[in-house]
Amino acid sequence: xxxxxxxxxxxKVIRSDGAPAEGKRNRSDTEQEGKYYSEExxxxxxxxxxxxxxxxxxxxxxxxxxxxIQDLKSRGGKDAAKQKVDAYHLQxxxxxxxxxxxxxxxxxxxxxxxxxxxxxxVSLEEFYKEAPPDISKAEVTMGDPHQQxxxxxxxxxxxxxxxxxxxxxxxxxxxKILKEIEVKKEYLSSLQPRLNSIMQASLPVxxxxxxxxxxAHKQYETARHLxxxxxxxxxxxxxxxxxxxxxxxxxIEGSVDEAKALFKPPEDSQDDESxxxxxxxxxxxxxxxxxxxxxxxxxxxxxxxxxxxxxLDLKCKDDSVLHLTFYYLMNLNIMxxxxxxxxxxxxxxxxSAGDLLSPDSVLSCLYPGDHGKKTPNPANQYQFxxxxxLTLRDYVLDLGHPYLWVQKLGGLHFPKEQPxxxxxxxxxxxxxxxxxTMKLLKTRVQSRLALHKQFASLEHGIxxxxxxxxxxxxxxxxxxxxxxxxxxxxxxxELHFTKDIVxxxxxxxxxxxYMALVERGTAKLQAAVVLNPGYSSxxxxxxxxxxxxxxxxNNNDDNIRAMESEVNVCYKELCGPQPSHQxxxxxxxxxxxxxxxxxxxESHDDSVEGPKEFPQEKMCLRLFRGPSRMKPFKYNHPQGFxxxx
Amino acid sequence: MVxxxxxxxxxxxxxxxxxxxxxxxxxxxxxxxxxxxxxxxCKELWRRQPPYRTSLEVPExxxxxxxxxxxxxxxxxxxxxxxxxxxxxxxxxRALWGHTDxxxxxxxxxxxxxxxxxxxDGAVRLWDLRTxxxxxxxxxxxxxxxxxxxxxxxxxxxxxxxxWMVCGGGPALTLWHLRSSTPTTIFPMRAPQKHVTFYQDxxxxxxxxxxxxxxxxxxxxxxxxxxxxxGLLSLSLNQQPAAPECKVGSARGSGDPGRPxxxxxSVTTLLPLGPDSRRQQLQGGCLYQSGLPSFLPVxxxxxxxxxxxxxx
Numbered sequence: 001x002x003x004x005x006x007x008x009x010x011x012k013v014i015r016s017d018g019a020p021a022e023g024k025r026n027r028s029d030t031e032q033e034g035k036y037y038s039e040e041x042x043x044x045x046x047x048x049x050x051x052x053x054x055x056x057x058x059x060x061x062x063x064x065x066x067x068x069i070q071d072l073k074s075r076g077g078k079d080a081a082k083q084k085v086d087a088y089h090l091q092x093x094x095x096x097x098x099x100x101x102x103x104x105x106x107x108x109x110x111x112x113x114x115x116x117x118x119x120x121x122v123s124l125e126e127f128y129k130e131a132p133p134d135i136s137k138a139e140v141t142m143g144d145p146h147q148q149x150x151x152x153x154x155x156x157x158x159x160x161x162x163x164x165x166x167x168x169x170x171x172x173x174x175x176k177i178l179k180e181i182e183v184k185k186e187y188l189s190s191l192q193p194r195l196n197s198i199m200q201a202s203l204p205v206x207x208x209x210x211x212x213x214x215x216a217h218k219q220y221e222t223a224r225h226l227x228x229x230x231x232x233x234x235x236x237x238x239x240x241x242x243x244x245x246x247x248x249x250x251x252i253e254g255s256v257d258e259a260k261a262l263f264k265p266p267e268d269s270q271d272d273e274s275x276x277x278x279x280x281x282x283x284x285x286x287x288x289x290x291x292x293x294x295x296x297x298x299x300x301x302x303x304x305x306x307x308x309x310x311x312l313d314l315k316c317k318d319d320s321v322l323h324l325t326f327y328y329l330m331n332l333n334i335m336x337x338x339x340x341x342x343x344x345x346x347x348x349x350x351x352s353a354g355d356l357l358s359p360d361s362v363l364s365c366l367y368p369g370d371h372g373k374k375t376p377n378p379a380n381q382y383q384f385x386x387x388x389x390l391t392l393r394d395y396v397l398d399l400g401h402p403y404l405w406v407q408k409l410g411g412l413h414f415p416k417e418q419p420x421x422x423x424x425x426x427x428x429x430x431x432x433x434x435x436x437t438m439k440l441l442k443t444r445v446q447s448r449l450a451l452h453k454q455f456a457s458l459e460h461g462i463x464x465x466x467x468x469x470x471x472x473x474x475x476x477x478x479x480x481x482x483x484x485x486x487x488x489x490x491x492x493x494e495l496h497f498t499k500d501i502v503x504x505x506x507x508x509x510x511x512x513x514y515m516a517l518v519e520r521g522t523a524k525l526q527a528a529v530v531l532n533p534g535y536s537s538x539x540x541x542x543x544x545x546x547x548x549x550x551x552x553x554n555n556n557d558d559n560i561r562a563m564e565s566e567v568n569v570c571y572k573e574l575c576g577p578q579p580s581h582q583x584x585x586x587x588x589x590x591x592x593x594x595x596x597x598x599x600x601x602e603s604h605d606d607s608v609e610g611p612k613e614f615p616q617e618k619m620c621l622r623l624f625r626g627p628s629r630m631k632p633f634k635y636n637h638p639q640g641f642x643x644x645x
Numbered sequence: 646m647v648x649x650x651x652x653x654x655x656x657x658x659x660x661x662x663x664x665x666x667x668x669x670x671x672x673x674x675x676x677x678x679x680x681x682x683x684x685x686x687c688k689e690l691w692r693r694q695p696p697y698r699t700s701l702e703v704p705e706x707x708x709x710x711x712x713x714x715x716x717x718x719x720x721x722x723x724x725x726x727x728x729x730x731x732x733x734x735x736x737x738x739r740a741l742w743g744h745t746d747x748x749x750x751x752x753x754x755x756x757x758x759x760x761x762x763x764x765x766d767g768a769v770r771l772w773d774l775r776t777x778x779x780x781x782x783x784x785x786x787x788x789x790x791x792x793x794x795x796x797x798x799x800x801x802x803x804x805x806x807x808x809w810m811v812c813g814g815g816p817a818l819t820l821w822h823l824r825s826s827t828p829t830t831i832f833p834m835r836a837p838q839k840h841v842t843f844y845q846d847x848x849x850x851x852x853x854x855x856x857x858x859x860x861x862x863x864x865x866x867x868x869x870x871x872x873x874x875x876g877l878l879s880l881s882l883n884q885q886p887a888a889p890e891c892k893v894g895s896a897r898g899s900g901d902p903g904r905p906x907x908x909x910x911s912v913t914t915l916l917p918l919g920p921d922s923r924r925q926q927l928q929g930g931c932l933y934q935s936g937l938p939s940f941l942p943v944x945x946x947x948x949x950x951x952x953x954x955x956x957x
Binding site: 549554555556558603605621622624625626627628629643644 | 655657658701702705707723746747749750765794795797798799801839853875876878
């Protein structure tokens with residue numbers, strides 16, 4: 001322990017010595033190692049009892065000395081003055097303290113900001129102007145700012161009270177008005193169902209007055225779902241019907257829901273796809289669909305029609321109606337039409353008139369060359385190649401005919417050379433063709449119906465000549481129409497006397513062919529007739545073959561040629577009153593007259609005995625004329641004689 | 646090919662002089678300049694109408710004949726008379742009448758200036774131009790050898806070679822000796838002939854049927870040259886020495902005046918005239934065979950006439 005304490009003390013001693021002791025460190029260390037504090041060294045040397053006695057003595061001395069000082073202090077020679085001074089000192093301090101305190105109070109008071117200064121008072125001039133005298137008290141307040149301020153504050157209070165009053169009133173007003181508004185709103189909302197019921201009730205009245213607004217409105221609603229070409233058609237035909245032609249009526253048929261379903265959002269279809277995938281997997285496990293069936297499905301898909309269709313009804317003068325239904329084939333971007341003719345009375349169809357009103361051919365060649373068997377869109381050819389469809393002709397019965405005028409009415413214009421990428425429906429194209437097409441449709445129906453009636457009569461051997469066309473023919477016509485039948489196109493081309501017409505390209509497969517037989521006595525005249533679908537603006541063509549004393553056709557007899565000319569070329573005289581539905585029957589009647597003339601003007605054969613088979617009954621100026629010895633085929637009315645042209 | 650409308654009605658006959666083409670049809674004869682014909686909008690030089698008796702109907706002119714010695718033109722047709730017209734003055738000098746029915750054809754007998762005319766009444770009459778009287782009448786149908794009653798008695802074609810005459814039509818095509826008025830050879834052609842002409846030692850005829858027939862004087866058929874028309878109404882010969890350009894005129898009348906766009910099927914075919922075909926230029930132009938253009942009602946006109954005009 002002692003060694004530890006000496007070691008502890010060692011650094012202390014070394015530091016007090018400082019640096020110069022460093023050099024002698026080793027020596028001092030060794031020296032001090034052996035040394036204790038000098039005191040302790042002294043203590044070791046002295047006697048402890050003596051130390052204690054010394055210490056006691058010193059302490060007692062100290063005590064005594066302190067007491068002496070004390071006494072000296074307490075007793076002092078200047079007690080009273082000192083006390084006074086002290087008292088005054090104390091007072092002074094007290095007062096000073098009070099002063100300080102009061103000063104603080106004063107500054108506090110001076111710093112005091114009254115709330116009233118924060119209020120924005122009206123300016124003095126305004127105050128004196130506005131405030132009532134009992135508040136402003138001008139004589140008092142002018143001189144006294146305190147009073148003035150008080151007065152101002154009074155006025156402020158007064159004003160605020162008033163304004164608070166007003167505010168309350170306004171609030172209550174507002175409440176009242178709000179309540180009124182509520183009431184009125186309720187009233188209005190109760191009106192809506194009443195109006196609806198009135199509209200419902202007015203429907204019968206609308207119908208009675210022929211103002212089907214409701215119906216039209218519904219149609220316009222449905223029309224929004226039409227594909228563009230059908231929409232163009234709908235709009236244009238409704239417009240035309242309203243403006244020009246009251247006998248036209250337009251309606252939309254088909255299912256609107258299906259049309260909406262065409263534009264289903266993709267999420268639904270994805271769900272469907274996953275379902276259908278699952279289903280498909282199942283079915284493929286059972287049986288794989290054959291390639292043919294797949295192709296068939298693809299074809300069906302390609303030829304799919306839009307679910308909505310536009311139905312057009314054209315009413316003609318004699319109450320017969322042409323019903324046209326227009327469809328839109330979505331993938332092919334073309335429109336087709338199906339036609340049907342209904343008459344006011346039931347028609348008994350004569351055998352030869354079978355094709356006249358058949359839905360397949362009644363609208364054929366409305367415009368020349370428009371036979372409606374081929375698709376008008378050149379791009380379709382590529383689509384057809386993919387699914388193996390040769391032509392649209394096979395599907396035409398089912399889908400309707402894609403006539404060119406139908407495309408034009410829908411505003412679709414297909415250029416002839418290259419297939420365009422997108423052909424969009426154009427209103428102006430539709431409008432420009434509308435009137436002509438409608439007129440053509442009407443004349444077509446009427447001429448077909450007229451022919452229908454005439455055929456019925458022709459099959460019975462009677463040529464129905466109306467009274468206003470009687471002047472074209474002499475009163476007595478002896479030759480009779482014996483037979484009127486329809487023949488096929490191939491049969492016509494095989495006849496030996498029709499070669500010229502076939503070579504001239506006038507006998508196509510869109511025409512209708514008939515054979516008429518006129519007889520008088522032993523003479524038989526065969527006439528092969530080509531009826532163009534555009535009858536009666538395009539006249540029928542007759543080719544003749546006479547069997548009497550040999551066979552005479554236009555190849556070997558100039559007069560037969562002249563007869564053909566009378567009937568075919570001079571058809572304008574035979575048209576009759578517009579519309580020229582009487583053309584065919586007049587031509588047939590003229591044919592009979594010509595046969596009469598021919599037979600009667602034949603020069604008498606002197607070598608043969610007996611009278612002439614056909615005595616001359618016609619009045620003729622000259623029997624023969626010209627180097628080809630033409631017979632007088634021209635009938636002159638009213639004189640009633642025959643002459644040469 | 647140049648075509649233009651020459652007449653309102655059909656054109657039944659044409660003749661040509663050095664500078665002029667004369668055409669006649671429904672009652673009028675018109676003259677055209679050859680030089681003008683090829684230009685557009687050709688107008689006739691003059692037109693004349695012989696004085697007709699009847700006023701009900703304008704008779705047609707079926708035949709024209711040039712008489713070069715007198716410089717006159719003879720017209721014959723529907724009014725059963727022969728009219729002579731002076732080409733210089735344009736006046737009608739004579740009217741010869743004797744036919745009972747209309748006249749089909751005319752022929753000129755060079756040496757003694759006589760005109761032969763054949764008509765519907767079946768008679769061939771010879772007229773002396775100087776005396777303006779009928780000299781001889783041959784009623785063909787009365788002769789049994791050549792008459793064919795089922796065809797009629799009309800004389801459609803005449804040709805004469807001064808002593809000889811060929812005529813045909815209703816009766817069979819026959820060669821006659823004029824002085825004795827006897828038929829010498831009958832040509833076995835069934836179809837009535839519409840035109841006949843002498844050529845060298847052959848007789849050429851054409852009529853119903855496609856072909857041009859070449860006969861020898863003995864009555865044998867030497868050759869039949871087919872054409873393209875179903876029937877032929879007139880023939881003419883081109884005899885000229887290898888000319889580089891040949892003006893062919895063929896006219897067709899149109900029965901229906903207002904119709905444009907006539908399709909002409911009458912083809913002008915060249916007749917191979919035998920091994921030594923000399924070609925001499927006839928005065929002015931030459932007329933070729935033409936046929937009845939075929940009848941296409943919607944496009945065409947009714948044509949019931951003989952000749953068609955088109956300049957090449």
